[in-house]
Amino acid sequence: MFEHALAQQVVRITHEAGEAILEIYKQDFTVYEKSDASPLTDADLAAHNIIVKGLEAISDLPVLSEESADIDWQTRQSWSDYWLVDPLDGTKEFVKKNGEFTVNIALISQGIPILGVVYAPVLKHTYVGVSGLGAYKIDNQQTTKISPKVHQAPESWKVVGSRSHQSPEIQTLLAELDGETELVAMGSSLKLCLVAEGKAHLYPRLGPTSEWDTAAAQAVVEASGGKVTIIDGLDSALDSDAVPLRYNQKESILNPYFLVSC
CATH class of the missing domain: 3.40.190.80 (D-Maltodextrin-Binding Protein; domain 2)
Structure with missing residues (x-):
């Protein structure tokens, strides 16, 4: 992967969380209900715990995760830099077992996401973006720089x-x-x-x-x-x-x- 030590560490953490998710994904799992009636599985919590522990080992910045979202605004508004995490985005996709769910870790600075890793454990696709250094997709150990495509008429x-x-x-x-x-x-x-x-x-x-x-x-x-x-x-x-x-x-x-x- 391209040389960026912090991004490499975050990729490793997302992959560890993804492996924990897959262990549960392969089994018959329990689906709970959150207060907003969205599904919550043991996989969300397993990934959350791995990510928080991993981030605490490499950084002293605070962590806001979907599974620990009860941090009050008075505390959060004092943060200039922090980690923003969704341990398992696409829980409904997870429950349906279509593979289209992800582990997500972002580093936020002054409101701007300056580093982000998105990992799809079933698809084995990892997307990495670092402000000023570009974005990359890691697929089967191959790293490719990615960029958006400008629409050209008459294509759809x-x-x-x-x-x-x-x-x-x-x-x-x-x-x-x-x-x-x-x-x-x-x-x-x-x-x-x-x-x-x-x-x-x-x-x-x-x-x-x-x-x-x-x-x-x-x-x-x-x-x-x-x-x-x-x-x-x-x-x-x-x-x-x-x-x-x-x-x-x-x-x-x-x-x-x-x-x-x-």
Whole structure:
């Protein structure tokens, strides 16, 4: 992999968490219910514990994880740098056993994701993004630099959609595009990575997400040369001065709607 010591350490931690997830994935597992009625498995908790222990061994920065999200805003707002973690993004994909789930670790500095690792344990795909150094995909021990693909007419727009979440407003936005559109279905944070590696042109998200759902993959997108911008309408999101998605800027950990693009 490209030489960046901290990124290499984070990759190792995501892989260790992924192995723990796979041990449970191969078995008959228990699905619990969170307070918001989303599924929670033993795999989320196993990965969380490995990641927190691993990050504490390499850094003294605080960690905000989906599985330890009860840190109050008064504490969080004093953080300039911290780790933002989703131990298992795509729990519904995990439960369905379609392999489209990921381990996500991001380093946030002043609200910006400056380092991110997204690992898909079943697919054995690792995406790494480091601000200023580019984005890479590790597949079967081979490391390839990735970049988004600019749409060229008359090719169809490849637009990423979710297998588990669909918004009726998406069709309204797609109608604003000039040309045909083709839906590329994918689960979890892999949706953002598809844009980062040029397999899709756009990923509009007009549904709820939390900051840990997107941070690591956004680091990959932005390091690759892509953008993740707050969406009020498709035209405004595609503007060069569109507002980028940022982190730990407010008490709520819910993201606004956003667009991933080149």
